[in-house]
Amino acid sequence: MTTTSSDHGSEHPDWTRTGFSTRAIHAGQDPDPTTGAVVPPIHQVSTYKQDGVGGLRGGYEYSRSANPTRTALEEALAAAESGGLDPARGFAFASGLAAEDTLLRAVLRPGDHVVVPDDAYGGTYRLIARVFGPWGVEHTPVDLGDVEAVRAAIRPETRVVWVETPTNPLLGVSDVAALAEVAHDAGALLVVDNTFATPYLQQPLALGADVVVHSTTKYIGGHSDVVGGALVVAAGARLPGGLESPAGGTDVAGAVGFHQNSSGAVAGPFDAWLTLRGLKTLAVRMDRHQANAAAVADFLAGHRAVTAVLYPGLASHPGHDVAARQMRGFGGMVSFRAGSEEKALAVCAQTQVFTLAESLGGVESLIEHPGRMTHGSVAGTSLEVPDDLVRLSVGIEDVTDLVADLEQALA
Numbered sequence: 001m002t003t004t005s006s007d008h009g010s011e012h013p014d015w016t017r018t019g020f021s022t023r024a025i026h027a028g029q030d031p032d033p034t035t036g037a038v039v040p041p042i043h044q045v046s047t048y049k050q051d052g053v054g055g056l057r058g059g060y061e062y063s064r065s066a067n068p069t070r071t072a073l074e075e076a077l078a079a080a081e082s083g084g085l086d087p088a089r090g091f092a093f094a095s096g097l098a099a100e101d102t103l104l105r106a107v108l109r110p111g112d113h114v115v116v117p118d119d120a121y122g123g124t125y126r127l128i129a130r131v132f133g134p135w136g137v138e139h140t141p142v143d144l145g146d147v148e149a150v151r152a153a154i155r156p157e158t159r160v161v162w163v164e165t166p167t168n169p170l171l172g173v174s175d176v177a178a179l180a181e182v183a184h185d186a187g188a189l190l191v192v193d194n195t196f197a198t199p200y201l202q203q204p205l206a207l208g209a210d211v212v213v214h215s216t217t218k219y220i221g222g223h224s225d226v227v228g229g230a231l232v233v234a235a236g237a238r239l240p241g242g243l244e245s246p247a248g249g250t251d252v253a254g255a256v257g258f259h260q261n262s263s264g265a266v267a268g269p270f271d272a273w274l275t276l277r278g279l280k281t282l283a284v285r286m287d288r289h290q291a292n293a294a295a296v297a298d299f300l301a302g303h304r305a306v307t308a309v310l311y312p313g314l315a316s317h318p319g320h321d322v323a324a325r326q327m328r329g330f331g332g333m334v335s336f337r338a339g340s341e342e343k344a345l346a347v348c349a350q351t352q353v354f355t356l357a358e359s360l361g362g363v364e365s366l367i368e369h370p371g372r373m374t375h376g377s378v379a380g381t382s383l384e385v386p387d388d389l390v391r392l393s394v395g396i397e398d399v400t401d402l403v404a405d406l407e408q409a410l411a
């Protein structure tokens with residue numbers, strides 16, 4: 001293993017060459033050079049003493065521009081997504097949607113066009129259609145499972161192909177490598193919302209994506225106690241359509257950094273610290289999440305009150321083969337159809353271990369009705385979800401308790 005010297009003389013492996021959990025636990029998180037604290041401190045501070053005008057220590061000047069706790073998270077996230085590749089750049093934000101907003105402002109201009117999944121996360125669709133729409137950005141919803149349909153939706157002004165896989169809440173799967181080729185043939189960026197899969201199960205940059213988006217609120221934070229978002233930009237990603245960054249140059253990372261500082265929707269130090277703590281245990285949590293989800297999906301598939309189960313791990317799922325190829329496992333989210341809206345709402349009201357709540361990815365199991373809850377923002381659009389759909393975020397409790405809870409709720 002190659003080793004790298006840190007500033008204070010100790011040596012450590014080149015984290016980009018280590019396994020996923022080693023990177024998640026160590027990259028960007030060297031012990032504190034002054035005290036040896038093994039966890040990066042919460043630098044709850046807004047400004048930094050300068051040694052003479054412009055004499056910055058470690059580049060820190062003002063915490064919107066950079067904060068050491070946030071830097072630790074940004075480096076760890078970049079390492080998590082880019083193991084084995086040239087180092088990507090990470091950026092941490094106040095929420096997943098703040099990350100998306102900053103990215104879209106950095107890479108789009110009025111008159112540009114975006115291809116979006118026809119079952120995108122409702123908040124992503126609302127942002128693109130209702131916030132960016134009035135600023136002159138057009139979009140086309142497409143079934144991303146159909147690569148030729150994506151190619152047909154591309155226009156001369158297309159600058160971004162937005163991918164979510166698996167999707168929220170229908171668990172649709174799309175082929176990231178094939179879509180990267182389509183986007184790049186058109187001179188557009190391929191952006192992947194990797195929230196559901198997490199960097200443990202799927203690494204879009206290695207499949208050709210230019211930018212990865214996360215709601216770290218979900219699995220990366222993992223404990224339903226912090227809202228946050230992230231962007232990880234591939235080394236060498238260039239702005240589409242000959243665009244120049246206001247900061248100069250044409251690299252996406254430079255433009256995102258400029259916009260992060262200029263718009264300021266950054267993650268605060270305590271939020272960054274909680275997210276970093278979550279990231280360290282991501283792999284062990286995901287292993288349990290997906291083992292439990294597989295058992296829950298099997299149980300639901302055999303239940304007469306359930307008309308369909310949507311889980312990429314089931315051989316019957318249309319995206320099963322692609323998911324098996326591009327993911328390390330099938331994740332912890334399971335959706336199912338209850339036959340009618342009335343029955344779906346009744347199941348949501350009856351569970352005792354699954355908590356009725358929005359969000360996902362925490363250690364505790366959650367149940368929700370997307371049509372009336374998380375996806376209310378797409379009602380009446382082509383992204384509307386079926387009214388008998390129930391979404392489960394399968395937690396890491398004992399699986400027998402989870403199955404028993406669903407059994408009594410369905411009865």
Ligand SMILES: *Cc1c(COP(=O)(O)O)cnc(C)c1O
Nearest residue numbers: 095096097121168195215217228
């Ligand atoms: C929750 C979510 C978002 C938005 O993230 P926030 O942290 O809630 O702003 C984006 N994409 C997906 C897939 C999500 O589940």
